[in-house]
Amino acid sequence: MKTQYLTGLLFGLLFYASAVAEPMLWVTEPFHPYSYKENSKVAGPFAEIVQAACDRLKVECTMEIMPWRRALYMAEEGQASGLFGVAKTPEREKSFFLSDPILETAYSFFALDSTRFRYQKIQDLNGYTIGVYGPSATSRALQNSAQGQPVNIVIEVTNLTALKKLIGGRYGDNALVLINREVGLSLAKEEKITNLKLAGDLQPIVYVIGLSRKKVSERQARLFNDAIKELIKEGKVKTILNKHGMRPARLTQQQKSG
Numbered sequence: 001m002k003t004q005y006l007t008g009l010l011f012g013l014l015f016y017a018s019a020v021a022e023p024m025l026w027v028t029e030p031f032h033p034y035s036y037k038e039n040s041k042v043a044g045p046f047a048e049i050v051q052a053a054c055d056r057l058k059v060e061c062t063m064e065i066m067p068w069r070r071a072l073y074m075a076e077e078g079q080a081s082g083l084f085g086v087a088k089t090p091e092r093e094k095s096f097f098l099s100d101p102i103l104e105t106a107y108s109f110f111a112l113d114s115t116r117f118r119y120q121k122i123q124d125l126n127g128y129t130i131g132v133y134g135p136s137a138t139s140r141a142l143q144n145s146a147q148g149q150p151v152n153i154v155i156e157v158t159n160l161t162a163l164k165k166l167i168g169g170r171y172g173d174n175a176l177v178l179i180n181r182e183v184g185l186s187l188a189k190e191e192k193i194t195n196l197k198l199a200g201d202l203q204p205i206v207y208v209i210g211l212s213r214k215k216v217s218e219r220q221a222r223l224f225n226d227a228i229k230e231l232i233k234e235g236k237v238k239t240i241l242n243k244h245g246m247r248p249a250r251l252t253q254q255q256k257s258g
Contacts (some may be wrong), residue, residue: 003174013174023060024081026050026105029068033186033244034085034207037065046084049237050209055225068136078214086210087137097221099228101249103241106201107138108181110188112167115183117176119200125151129171131162132178142178142205160187167193178202206249 028035028042035044042063054061062078065071075083076095086092088101109130111117119125122145130146132139134155142153154171156162162177163184169175176199177184188196209228211221231237238248 009174017115023062024054025079026061026063026082026084027071027074027080028063028065028084029071030065031068031085031183032190033182033246035065041158045240046207046209049228049231050082050084050238050239051139052240053224056227056230057224075210075212076214080212081209081215082209084209086208088206088208089137092210095213097213097216097218099209099211099225099226100232101206101208102228102237103207104247104249105207106204107141107178108184108201109199110163110177110179110184110196111177111199112168113195113197115199116175117199118210119202122146122149125176128152128174128176129154130154130176130178131165131171133157133159133162134217137205138180139207145202159183160191163191163193163196164188167195177225180205 026042027048030036031044033044035042035046037043041047042065047063050063051061061081066074071080071083074080079185083096084097086098088098092098108117109117117124125146126149129152130142131229132142134140139153139155146153154162154165156165159177159179162179165171166175166177179187181198181201184196184198187193211224228237228241232248
């Protein structure tokens, strides 16, 4: 059974390589520590995983980093082959063929370390002002969760703006920021912000790789995801993520059984 699967995968990969004559263009946003520029190239765990899949498929892939709205537009409209660092949501499935889950993290609350706040349930947010970057998947998650609650949500143009307003007291005494956990920790370290603490998770999130439905056929997307599946099974995705201090997504029962 496994021999048949590997044989099928080999033929599929050969077909994919021949079917994609033109190079694949991948786009993403500056989203440290997931995606960023280093030595004039796109770097980070997602870039390494996508490149590993491209190498396996023997497909020439280039990557560009740009503001999120432009990257999303290009991928949705088929001007790019795919987008990485995508939150797995029903909204994204409308425009993209989504890969198997790559990594897990959470939308986390950050508070000043002088406060005793610890998030456990949505009612804990009552009376708080919460800064969040948006419009984004993060801000939508907060708005959906806090609907009907006496919570003041302030949409900011960047995650860093929200953090700086929090530490500057701009949101008042009862204040929080909601942000991707690793992004928040990375920004705090980069900006040398030492008076923040993690104060609980709103909800877990899973990030995937998306291939544009307007650019890539369903068969090509399936074959690309097969390459991703193999990298996961071989432990190569886990090795890349561990190197960056990140947690791989938990394997499904189907993935475990092979």
